[in-house]
Amino acid sequence: MSTLHTSQATAHEAHGHDAHGHGDHAKYPFLQHHFDTPAHQFDSAKLGMWLFLATEVLFFGGLFVAYAVLRSRFPEVFSYASHYLDTLMGGVNTCVLILSSLTMALAVRFAQTNRTKAMVWCLVLTFMGAVGFMVIKYFEYSHKIHEHLVWGKSFYVPPPDQAGAEEAKVISTAPAPAPVALTVANPAAPSVASLVSTPPVEASAIKPAAAAPGGLASVREQATAEGLPVADNDPAFAHPSMHLADPKMPANTHLFFAIYYCMTGLHGIHVLAGMVMLAWLIWRGARGDFNSNYFTPVDVGGLYWHIVDLVWIFLFPLFYLIH
Amino acid sequence: MTTIDASRPIDLASRPDNYLTHTRGFLSWALTLDHKRIGVMYMAAVLVSFFVGGVFALLVRTELLTPGQTIPGVTADVYNQFFTLHGAIMVFLVIIPSIPAALGNFVLPIMLGAKDVAFPRLNLGSFYLWLAGAAFTLVSLAMGGFDTGWTFYTPYSTTTTTGGVIPVLFGVFILGFSSIFTGMNFVVTVHKLRPPGMTWFRMPLFLWAIYATAIIQVLATPVLAITLMLVVIERTINIGIFDPSMGGDPVLFQHFFWFYSHPAVYIMILPAMGIISELISVHAHRHIFGYKFIALSSIAIAIFSFLVWGHHMFTSGQSPLMNTLFSLISFSVAIPSAVKVFNWLTTLYKGNISLTTPMWYALSFMVLFTIGGLTGIHLATLNTDVHLHDTYFVVAHFHYVMMGSALIGMIGGLHHWWPKMTGKMYSEKLGTAACIIIFIGFNVTFFTQFYLGAKGMPRRYYDYLPEYQTYHVISTIGSYIMASGFFLTAYCLLSSLYSGRKAAANPWGGGSLEWQCTSPPPHDNFAVQPSVGDCYDFRALRWDETTQGYVNDPALAAEAARNPLH
Amino acid sequence: MAHGTAHDSKHEPHPLVGHLVPMWILFAVGGALLVLTAITVAVRYIDVGEFNMVIALGVAVIKATLVALFFMHLKWDRPFNLLTFVGSMVFVILMMAFCMMDTAQYRPTQFVGNPPEVEATLQANAPGAPVARYTPYSP
Numbered sequence A: 001m002s003t004l005h006t007s008q009a010t011a012h013e014a015h016g017h018d019a020h021g022h023g024d025h026a027k028y029p030f031l032q033h034h035f036d037t038p039a040h041q042f043d044s045a046k047l048g049m050w051l052f053l054a055t056e057v058l059f060f061g062g063l064f065v066a067y068a069v070l071r072s073r074f075p076e077v078f079s080y081a082s083h084y085l086d087t088l089m090g091g092v093n094t095c096v097l098i099l100s101s102l103t104m105a106l107a108v109r110f111a112q113t114n115r116t117k118a119m120v121w122c123l124v125l126t127f128m129g130a131v132g133f134m135v136i137k138y139f140e141y142s143h144k145i146h147e148h149l150v151w152g153k154s155f156y157v158p159p160p161d162q163a164g165a166e167e168a169k170v171i172s173t174a175p176a177p178a179p180v181a182l183t184v185a186n187p188a189a190p191s192v193a194s195l196v197s198t199p200p201v202e203a204s205a206i207k208p209a210a211a212a213p214g215g216l217a218s219v220r221e222q223a224t225a226e227g228l229p230v231a232d233n234d235p236a237f238a239h240p241s242m243h244l245a246d247p248k249m250p251a252n253t254h255l256f257f258a259i260y261y262c263m264t265g266l267h268g269i270h271v272l273a274g275m276v277m278l279a280w281l282i283w284r285g286a287r288g289d290f291n292s293n294y295f296t297p298v299d300v301g302g303l304y305w306h307i308v309d310l311v312w313i314f315l316f317p318l319f320y321l322i323h
Numbered sequence B: 001m002t003t004i005d006a007s008r009p010i011d012l013a014s015r016p017d018n019y020l021t022h023t024r025g026f027l028s029w030a031l032t033l034d035h036k037r038i039g040v041m042y043m044a045a046v047l048v049s050f051f052v053g054g055v056f057a058l059l060v061r062t063e064l065l066t067p068g069q070t071i072p073g074v075t076a077d078v079y080n081q082f083f084t085l086h087g088a089i090m091v092f093l094v095i096i097p098s099i100p101a102a103l104g105n106f107v108l109p110i111m112l113g114a115k116d117v118a119f120p121r122l123n124l125g126s127f128y129l130w131l132a133g134a135a136f137t138l139v140s141l142a143m144g145g146f147d148t149g150w151t152f153y154t155p156y157s158t159t160t161t162t163g164g165v166i167p168v169l170f171g172v173f174i175l176g177f178s179s180i181f182t183g184m185n186f187v188v189t190v191h192k193l194r195p196p197g198m199t200w201f202r203m204p205l206f207l208w209a210i211y212a213t214a215i216i217q218v219l220a221t222p223v224l225a226i227t228l229m230l231v232v233i234e235r236t237i238n239i240g241i242f243d244p245s246m247g248g249d250p251v252l253f254q255h256f257f258w259f260y261s262h263p264a265v266y267i268m269i270l271p272a273m274g275i276i277s278e279l280i281s282v283h284a285h286r287h288i289f290g291y292k293f294i295a296l297s298s299i300a301i302a303i304f305s306f307l308v309w310g311h312h313m314f315t316s317g318q319s320p321l322m323n324t325l326f327s328l329i330s331f332s333v334a335i336p337s338a339v340k341v342f343n344w345l346t347t348l349y350k351g352n353i354s355l356t357t358p359m360w361y362a363l364s365f366m367v368l369f370t371i372g373g374l375t376g377i378h379l380a381t382l383n384t385d386v387h388l389h390d391t392y393f394v395v396a397h398f399h400y401v402m403m404g405s406a407l408i409g410m411i412g413g414l415h416h417w418w419p420k421m422t423g424k425m426y427s428e429k430l431g432t433a434a435c436i437i438i439f440i441g442f443n444v445t446f447f448t449q450f451y452l453g454a455k456g457m458p459r460r461y462y463d464y465l466p467e468y469q470t471y472h473v474i475s476t477i478g479s480y481i482m483a484s485g486f487f488l489t490a491y492c493l494l495s496s497l498y499s500g501r502k503a504a505a506n507p508w509g510g511g512s513l514e515w516q517c518t519s520p521p522p523h524d525n526f527a528v529q530p531s532v533g534d535c536y537d538f539r540a541l542r543w544d545e546t547t548q549g550y551v552n553d554p555a556l557a558a559e560a561a562r563n564p565l566h
Numbered sequence C: 001m002a003h004g005t006a007h008d009s010k011h012e013p014h015p016l017v018g019h020l021v022p023m024w025i026l027f028a029v030g031g032a033l034l035v036l037t038a039i040t041v042a043v044r045y046i047d048v049g050e051f052n053m054v055i056a057l058g059v060a061v062i063k064a065t066l067v068a069l070f071f072m073h074l075k076w077d078r079p080f081n082l083l084t085f086v087g088s089m090v091f092v093i094l095m096m097a098f099c100m101m102d103t104a105q106y107r108p109t110q111f112v113g114n115p116p117e118v119e120a121t122l123q124a125n126a127p128g129a130p131v132a133r134y135t136p137y138s139p
Ligand SMILES: [Cu+2]
Pocket: B261, B262, B265, B308, B309, B311, B312
């Protein structure tokens, strides 16, 4: 039981513990009133950030579990569909994120050694890494969406716009496209088989898009390298929605793309949030807020950025590198 | 100001600086970083939600008075929305934040001897997240409501035509983050802001409970968040992960949902158990029995809670192997729960029990929790669960746990700390009467439902066979009794604000640190760091007539020091 | 808490908070991460059966450990932070293990084909596509 039953004067002597804290509070303007020392505040912030990172791990964890369950159920889908992803772009993105993680770690170190200019430059480099990652991701996404390599039933919709003028006319006169499956099954709509027999002129007109940054063109190269029977002008690797004509496509292939977009999409959102955070850190850093005694935002921001990198380190082999 | 001086009566008027009067004006509350004010705001918000959720409960019960339609205009579809709203509001807006965010925010730093929680701004932020989540729920209502049940099971939740499903999913997502940030804050506060002398095993048991709860909040809630986002995506662009017709797996949704929602039951009940540990010991004026066992059983429950989620899925198509495993582990949760109940009973034994309102709530809790816990064993048993699953038996069981235990614990705690929060004493007579009315009403409502469920009445049904009517009528009457009890409680507490006697610093004879500061506490809790002792050793306390509270008697303290308890 | 190595602390200010990681460690870890990325990409093109996934994940775990220990300072940080992080992963693995055990049990009877309407689409558009083995659930 407490013994605080005496007069106020005695109580004030018991104040000794706080005295040190008051000194620090006068010395360090950033020190909040309920922390005793800068180290106390820094440790608390770090623990808070680590707990937040634990929630991030479980947040992504749900998707990793979904991935594991789907992959164990449809192993053939994953090893098949992985070849539609561009390992080169994924690999470059991995390296970009690793390098931006390195510059982030350097930024923390420069903050600790009071080299503000170097710190800000490192933060800018990290930010550029994030931008680079998102640009590459944008090309990957837009390419896949163009190829109809998407989620759900849209995966099974042949493109209406790539089939030449005659087919386009057929579509425009076709009955209103109600449910997806019906549209496709409609005999009036262009079948994939008819797309296969598209005149070569139009095939060449499409080629530049397909040969755009990596994309399916390189998938074709990989397939050839792995001894898969790929004809030179195998349309399955050059034409939007040509995956539909691939007789080797296993059932439920759309699920691979569903989980791919979920996981990389959530990761992309985290990269975007990281960019906002980095911009804020750059602004504050340039203003001179950070020094060797106070760099908590840089440090915990760095922890966040590293976990974004860490998630990608797992996403890369899980999606791009399935044998 | 933390000294308690026997010779000087505590007079609030002469000491205007408490946290309520420290600053004035709307903005001083809306932008406050003071954990006490945030706690009070949470409490007000939670109680308003409790009222709304309660109204829906009464509507549901009234509708069930007769088979078929009872209330004009309440069709089966409207009824579905009523019970969904009741469940969702009570779970996500009321019970989950009620003890940690409302009472915990107020009490935790003071009990700990800290000036505030570790991250005050984050604390205010999580309150606004709570408000945003509640706002989304209102938006959902405006957009046509939702009838998925609070569990949002797929594929129904991805196909129902009610328009408010997506907003409410976002709302619960946001509420989840409110809960996560509160949990993070509390873990860091307990780790980093314990003053010198406050060792882990000197912490009041309420803090242990809040700490264990915070761990669950941090680890379980993100899984709910991602699950809800998947349902939103499923509903908007139909990706098929939970859709069996697309090769997906609806049972996976249930795994995800219950990976959060079983631990969430412990987010509700653990802090209530912590409150009961305080109430029993303080109001029986006896040192808590088995302190370490109660403390560690909280941690044990927190860890066990992650291993039993599948007991909600025995009839969902879950595999027999998993059913067996989950059933087995679920039984084992009974052990740490029983450790607590037996320790409370032993604390009461030969205690000097004051039958105050909080004590009545604590006793109610022990009865209701025991019934709720033991019927859980019926449901964890595989073969009986096949019969009882999705019947009123389940409804009765989880109301005994979530309402009879968690909520009763919260109301008990509210009565316990009301003098500290407001500086006013409520009428003991009214408070006790309200508690007894609630207890009777509760049992009439829900004990009947055990019988209904065992007889085969399915839950969530709008219509029923005439043979069930008698029991439905009894249950509905019980709910009216219970509602009147809650109204009496509300009157009792609110009237105390105007006409209540001023509260002493220590009206109950508690030993933890919050009773060392004035009622209500000053702005930064402790002008001086209080000294920390064994918070369950009440031997130095003496009732003081002039202040109408307990004071620390130096003579008694000296005598206690000569005879250490351990 | 804060100890720079002898190499660093001689000519750089001793930080009040945090740990000063030597520059060479940061660059070495960055280099190692790039090398490991190259290795894991290379392994993709070698067929070692089941081990492909084991190697890919093993390399990923090594990379993650490097990032966590050195970039995120866990090597010098408080043990509880490490416990938090590792603990969160343990819980993910726990959830994964239980869900996988469950899935493995009912997998043979469920979800082995395309959804019927998708199958119709495929058959109409790609007559060469193999017929999906769609078996409805039977307990
Ligand atoms: Cu449960």
